[in-house]
Amino acid sequence: MAERLPAAPWTAREDLAALVAALGADNVRWVGGAVRDTLLGHPVKDIDAATPLRPQEVIERLAAAGIRTVPTGIEHGTITALLAGGPVEVTTLRHDVSTDGRRATVSFASDWRDDAARRDFTINALYADPATLEISDWFGGLDDLAARRVRFIGDAHQRIREDHLRILRYFRFQARFGAQIDAASEQACRDLAHTLKGLSRERVAMELLALLALPDPSPTVERMAGLGVIDVVLPEAGRCGLEALRALVAAEQAAGVEASPLRRLAALLPPSPAVAETVAARLRLSRSQRARLIAAAGRLDSDRENPRALAYAEGIDSAVDRLLLASADPTAVLGWQVPDLPLKGGEIVANGVGAGPEVARTLREVERRWIGEGFPARERVLELLSEVLSDR
Incomplete structure (x- = not known):
């Protein structure tokens, strides 16, 4: 008997039922993160749907039902339906025609399995029927999810050659969901780590910061270093940086302070504003991100001596960053309103x-x-x- 998706608040949404009715129940399957996270009992943020219908037909059917759409990625088959409960991306089934590691040329497909085969990990290739909630799983994603194992679909080397960013995505998903290590996936990441050099810096920064935002990325980052991945994307991060990241995560948790990916990036770097400036430029960070990273890189041993003086000079966020990077207690500045000198x-x-x-x-x-x-x-x-x- 096929496994079914547990009932969840989002599966009972009336606006999603209207979407399914407009496209036809046989033409819609929920896919990806919403299915995976529901099976894990995690909150669901985004809902994605797959359909054999071509994009223009999706637009026309939804328009006839009074549902507004935005052609957010129509060249790749993605239409965003604007629903009362939040947007839903509806993407036509696809298979890759050609790839170069950075972008893919796709062709629309009509077979659900073909669409699943082009996805990255088995746990992301689970499809749920909106009417019955029955799950379609062609590549062992349910077993991998139960084992908390992140595994590439098919040949790991081939999946990475199709999109080199999948190396960083693998480690992000491993840090978030993984308990068991898939040896074939790790070996492929080691073998093809050098291909990350060809990616746009913005894409690398996005994945790196998303990884560092997770509750405790330090074990995963250390494994990335052992596999030669960190040397490619962040060569400035040496052994001291890995130790500093581990200490920072512990300090954040002890202080009850929300994790900051930029603070954690700073931990991986030596305390040098010049190095931080170089990294910020290479990763194409925004102006505000760059300023915060450089401020954190200017940390001093004396920061812990007068936390509020530090906050007055650098701002609350930077003071918290520098105190935690020094494994110092930031309580004195948390929630403190920085005063103005009452003298003109x-x-x-x-x-x-x-x-x-x-x-x-x-x-x-x-x-x-x-x-x-x-x-x-x-x-x-x-x-x-x-x-x-x-x-x-």
Whole structure:
């Protein structure tokens, strides 16, 4: 007897039933992450559907049912249906015609198994009938899911040659779902690690940060290093970086701080803003990502001495990053509102200091003492101003 998908809140959505009715029950199967995560009892974020219908027919049938669509990837057969409960990607069955490791030329297909055969991992090639919730599994995905094993469909080397990014996807899925190691998959990743050099840096960054965002990626990253994968995508990460990542994950968990992939990327790098700048440029990080990575790379042994002074100078996020990277307690800055110095230059002038550089020097000295005393209230700031002026 075929296994069935357990009933879940999303499987009872009325808008999904309307989608199925518009396309025809025989023309829709739920596929991929929604099926996999439901079987694992995990929350479902995105819902994908596969269909033998051609994209234009999908658009026409959904339009006739009053369902709006966006041709998000129509050249590859993907239409996004805009439903009340959230968007659903509907993709026409496909098989690869040619691949070069970076992109694929596809042809539409009519056979569900052909579509499954072009996917990456067995646990992502599970299809569920929306009416009966019966699961179609051609490549042992259910057994792999039960064993918590991530395995390429068919020949692992061939799957990677089709899309080199699958090496990084393998490790991300292994870190998220894997308990058993598939030797053939790991060997293929080792053998073809060098092919990652041909990928766009943006794609590498996306996968790398997604991996580092997982609860504890450190064992997987260490295995990637042992297989020669990290040397290709992040050659700056040495043994010290792997140890720093492990310590950081422990510090985050101890402090109850949400994981930050950028903070973890910084842990893998030496504490050098110049190196961080190079890595940020190579990975095509955004301006804000680049700034945060560089700030974290500027960490010092003295950061732990005055956490709030650090937060005042660098901002809360960067202070938390640097404290955790030093395995220091960030409690003092968590939820702290960084204050503004309650003193203006005009007030210094009003105390007899001539306008110009002397005002700035006085302001900086008052600020230094204010920070050193733990950011006291305005009354004390005025006293500090008097003290600074009397010292001149």
